[in-house]
Amino acid sequence: MSEKKLRMAKNAKLMIDILPDKCDFCGCCVGVCPDDAIELKEAEIYIIDERCTNCAKCVWSCPIEVIKFNKDGVYEK
């Protein structure tokens, strides 16, 4: 799915999941998120649903494959 199509899904259902058990809390995804939609504490991470536009930049930037499209989206990695 292209970036543009995903953008059109703005405010649609959240299509991205972070798997906190596998996450290293490194902050890559937070740094690339254009919408400040990821909350990251010492060992806690989650997507702020109402800010996320499903743009997928976090999925692409995760070094260890713990951010994925969920069953409502498309697995790209």
Add this chain to the structure above:
Amino acid sequence: MKKNYDVIVVGAGPAGSMAARYAAVQGVSVLMLEKDRDVGYPVRCGEAISKAGVEEFIAPDEKFIASHVWNFSMTSPDGTEVTIPLEQEGYVLERRIFDYELAKSAANEGAEILTRAYVYDLILEDNRVAGVKYEYRGEKHEAYAKVVIAADGVESRVGRWAGLKTHIHFSDMECCVQYTVSNLKVDPNTVYFYFGSHVAPHGYFWVFSKGATTANIGLGISGTVGKKRSALSFLQEFMEKHHPEASVLTQIAGGVPCSITLEKISAPGIMLAGDAARQVNPLSGGGIASGMIGGSIAGRIAGESVKMNKPDHILSYDKAWADRLGKRHETFDRIKNGIYNFSDEKFNSIAHSFAKVSPDKRTLGNLFRTALFNNPSLLIDVAKVFLK
């Protein structure tokens, strides 16, 4: 808990600690907040730095030096290796000890430090940053300051809350993963770099030894590559191929913002430093030394601003940083963009040409000149940053 400080620093990495120290040394009150339990841990870094980069801020001490580096080795996609003696000594650090020592140096100047203190918002008053809101061991607190210095790392959220545009384009984000491994043989005085589409497209693969049998082995790839394949999969493949005997002590992920510095790194009541300001050398991805420099400038100017009671003085930070390193980073960024799209064949031909250069003429400057010989404008940039 005290409610009012002159300066609050968010993040206790090298940039934050230097900001805290250079403010505190002027006699102003400083609080440094760190979200993790320990300063210096977890380590998210390859840990290589030049000796000069350390010496500017702390006397080199064997307790935080894992190995002394004298040689740079580059391996091209076809396996051709060229070794270059470094003109200046380098180190591979033990960041968990190094960062701790830096934080101590700030504390020794009077800075207060709180760990497990997570800043979740800013206090804004009259269109300026007036303090921070933070969680400390499950309780919410507020603290006011004349200047907030955000050294909150690659995430750089604090600056966003102040209205600065800190998010980085994902193609400029080097997405990294690293193992610290033992039971392998590497030369303890050489840093190894591997290039090519099979190891680290739009980035590089590194092996930085930490003694004779231990090393940091990792890679960074651009977010554009990460669309198709993760950094971790490259690392696993490399280890199986080259070091199946090695045992992995730790795995760590991390992001390195390899771009020029943000357009604005200060605003009323707030300054950004280190990775948060995108003060990483965009060519090498090295950010310890430049972060300390950025932090120290921010801390110095913040302290001056408090002492002179001139809030707008902090806005002079942008220029002070640009003059010290920011413009130099723009040059490095142009060189990075020049080599960013090199093909495997190009890397091979550079290694083959350079292998013919006599050892006494092998310098990093000459390596980049070989790499960019048909790009005259970038040759000028290479001369600017590598030749004195």
